[in-house]
Amino acid sequence: MARFLIVEARFYEHLNDMLIAGAREALENAGHQVEILTVPGALEVPGAIASAAESGRYEGFVALGVVIRGETFHFEIVAGESARGIMALTMDGLAVGNGILTVENEAQAIVRADPAQLNKGAGAAEAALALLAIREKFA
Ligand SMILES: Nc1c(NC[C@H](O)[C@H](O)[C@H](O)CO)[nH]c(=O)[nH]c1=O
Numbered sequence: 494m495a496r497f498l499i500v501e502a503r504f505y506e507h508l509n510d511m512l513i514a515g516a517r518e519a520l521e522n523a524g525h526q527v528e529i530l531t532v533p534g535a536l537e538v539p540g541a542i543a544s545a546a547e548s549g550r551y552e553g554f555v556a557l558g559v560v561i562r563g564e565t566f567h568f569e570i571v572a573g574e575s576a577r578g579i580m581a582l583t584m585d586g587l588a589v590g591n592g593i594l595t596v597e598n599e600a601q602a603i604v605r606a607d608p609a610q611l612n613k614g615a616g617a618a619e620a621a622l623a624l625l626a627i628r629e630k631f632a
């Protein structure tokens with residue numbers, strides 16, 4: 494049993510609830526413990542994971558959120574920088590699955606977040622599980 498922290502950017506509540514449901518189910522079905530930490534937006538996710546990792550309380554992390562393209566360049570900043578921050582944590586050796594959707598519209602997000610459709614929350618949880626297994630293999 495490992496302890497996982499889901500860090501969710503609660504920018505689009507209804508979409509996040511679906512991502513969380515998928516991720517939680519995947520982790521709990523695999524026998525792991527899950528806690529949830531909520532931050533305002535995708536840009537806060539990497540920093541929150543970094544702070545939680547310092548506590549030493551968690552073996553793995555799942556980043557969840559939705560970034561939907563608006564009218565300005567802001568989309569590129571939020572989507573790119575959140576992914577860059579999460580990748581930096583991964584390269585530092587943390588087991589982090591990235592389930593922050595970066596989409597053109599809400600319809601694309603629903604298909605991807607819905608556990609009955611593409612279930613990207615579970616996909617991110619499975620990625621975190623895979624990285625944790627690799628960490629343990631080379632420990
Ligand atoms: N536009 C979206 C954001 N923007 C907010 C930022 O993530 C951040 O919270 C703010 O700039 C304060 O630092 N966040 C999302 O998760 N999704 C979006 O579509």
Ligand SMILES: CC(=O)[C@@H](O)COP(=O)(O)O
Nearest residue numbers: 562563564565567568571
């Ligand atoms: C992440 C975004 O791009 C979005 O929410 C911001 O929208 P806008 O570019 O229309 O200000």
